[in-house]
Amino acid sequence: MQTWYVLLAIAAGAVLPLQVGVNSTLRQGIGSPVVAALISFAVGSACLLAYAIASRAAWPSAQMLGKLPAWAWIGGALGAYYVATAILVAPKLGAANLVCLTITAQLLASLLLDHYGLIGFAQHGINTARVAGALLLVAGTVMIVKY
Incomplete structure (x- = not known):
């Protein structure tokens, strides 16, 4: 069963640059x-309603x-911010740079959320291996964005 969730996560990640x-x-x-973000959300909302x-x-x-x-209601606003920002910056940064920057930021924020067990996440402390993995991702991002 875990494999199915891993495959779903990989597929979700693979479609993000396509969506952008x-x-x-x-x-x-x-x-x-x-307006492009609004149209995207309207189509997505219609698909979710149908499902x-x-x-x-x-x-x-x-x-x-x-x-x-109260904070449970801001997920749509956060999604709207991401989609609108991605639409705005993608033509300037390119797909690889945008994805590298957003994934690195997601990982760093996720490490903090996990470490403190915030907003419903199970607590997983930051350790040497997690920091090393994050630093490798940051280094990879710098290489891709800079070169």
């Missing part, structure tokens, strides 16, 4: 990174929604 390229093309065609209906996903009750912490 498609969204950048959309931006070029309509002229606005914000939720088709899979007969359980809808949350008002009581369930009311129990959520």
Whole structure:
């Protein structure tokens, strides 16, 4: 079962640069990174709605929604920021530079979230191996962005 999740994660990572390229093309065609991001989210929302209906996903009750912490509602805003920013900077940085920079930032932020067990993540302390891996990723990013 773990292998299935690993494959899903790899596939999700592989489609990110494709998404950026498609969204950048959309931006070029309509002229606005914000409107391109909005269109991207609208299409994505329609796909998720269709999947939720088709899979007969359980809808949350008002009581369930009311129990959520206030910060649980910002995920869509964070996604919108990422998509709009990627659409804006991808034509300037290129796919490899954008992906290297965002993955490095994701890893560094993830190490902190895991270390302190924040926002629902299990606590996994920072250790020498994790720091070494992060430094290798930073070094690789510098090599790709600089050369």
